[in-house]
Amino acid sequence: MTDTAVSLADVELRRPHFQLGPIDLEVPKGYVTAIVGPNGSGKSSTFRLVLDLIKPDKGEINLLGQSTTQEEDWRVKSKVGYLPELFSPHDDKLKASIKTGFVKKWYPEWDVNRYQELLRLFEVDDHIKLGKMSKGMRRKYEFALTLSHHPELLILDEPSSGLDPLAWRTMIEVLHRYMEPGGRTILMASHIVEEVKRLADYIVFMIHGRVLGVYEKDELFGSWHAFYVHGEKVSRKLVQQLPGQCGIEEAGGGMLRVITRQAPDAETWCGQEGITITHRQALQLDDILAILVEQERTRLRS
Structure with missing residues (x-):
């Protein structure tokens, strides 16, 4: 993994009731890496650290070859698409089209044709207020918004949350097509075993704020x-x-x-x-995760 899209070196985040890290992790460029683990393992916090939305207490983070502490980091961030698990309620009174008009100004590579194509594909009307959208409709809108500037790196936190089976299948197809040109990277967190199996090249197990290992997918399933x-x-x-x-x-x-x-x-x-x-x-992915969780609990009790 010499060519990395994201790297974390000795990164720690300390909170009164939770510690993340120290984490050493390299996300290879040009592949899909999925982080799996129980709720509260630190997956979302890791994404927020990578995006410089929160600051680590220790360690160094590099995003697309640039330290997140450097000035003018908006240039590298304009190459990143981020789909959070939860959306801000502050947007609820806005029409989706109004939010789109604001967001697109931050991305030099914004593609209105791609945006409209994705809205049609997912059957989303962006003249509806965000607060009036169902969970699945909001997810599809935000997914379209995230992809419309042709990001070099996609960070997806539970991307299929709230999607019906048809929309889920469409999302998988869109992500496969997104990766086809090469040179693009996806870093995602998911609880959906089938989603990880269909998309991921590498799997990262994260439990209790610790990375327990990074595995090539086929090698993982061939070994357990x-x-x-x-x-x-x-x-x-x-x-x-x-x-x-x-x-x-x-x-x-x-x-x-x-x-x-x-x-x-x-x-x-x-x-x-x-x-x-x-x-x-x-063994299936959830079986492997259950074993690793129990091993980690045993380690913490000892």
């Missing part, structure tokens, strides 16, 4: 498996030695279900130990 094993030598004590072992439970009939985060190595080890794998199951 549940093995159902049995054999004369099989015992809980033995399979504790299985490479990447993250959990063991009884599966009935003398069989054990063993979770590993190093499936290829674990399979080789089972062959060497004469352990039969009767069934294997790739």
Whole structure:
């Protein structure tokens, strides 16, 4: 990840009841990186730090090759599109078109044709007051607004929140097309497993304000498996030695279900130990997250 769109180095944000970091994270340029984690993990705060909406207590943040502490940072920020999870109620009395007229002045690359195209695609009327829009309609409008200046970097916080299935599918298609020219980057947070699987190239796990790891998506799903094993030598004590072992439970009939985060190595080890794998199951993203959350809770209790 030598060519980065966003980098955070030893970044900390301290609050009375929560600490974010220290975070070291590099978001590769030209790819989609998804941050996943439970509510309250610090995903939205991380986005706000990256956008210089709040200041870190420690560390350095670079956005598209420029430190966020430099003057004239509006030039680099004009290359960024940001879709927050929650929208300001202060806009509710405005017609969407009025907000658009204000926002577009900040972006030299504003494309009215792209804006109108997206409104038609999502069936949004921007003459309606924002406060009168449904949650899904507001999300579609803001999504169109975010994309209409051809940003180099998109930061999306729960982008599909409030969308119906048809609008969700359209959003996925739009984002795929957005990435087609190359050189563009998406940094997103999402609770939707299918959304992450369809869009992400890299997955970041964030729990309790800490980044627990950055994984290439296909490698992640190829590494985390549940093995159902049995054999004369099989015992809980033995399979504790299985490479990447993250959990063991009884599966009935003398069989054990063993979770590993190093499936290829674990399979080789089972062959060497004469352990039969009767069934294997790739873990889903929410299963992996649940295991990491429990491991982190155990670490904090110890």
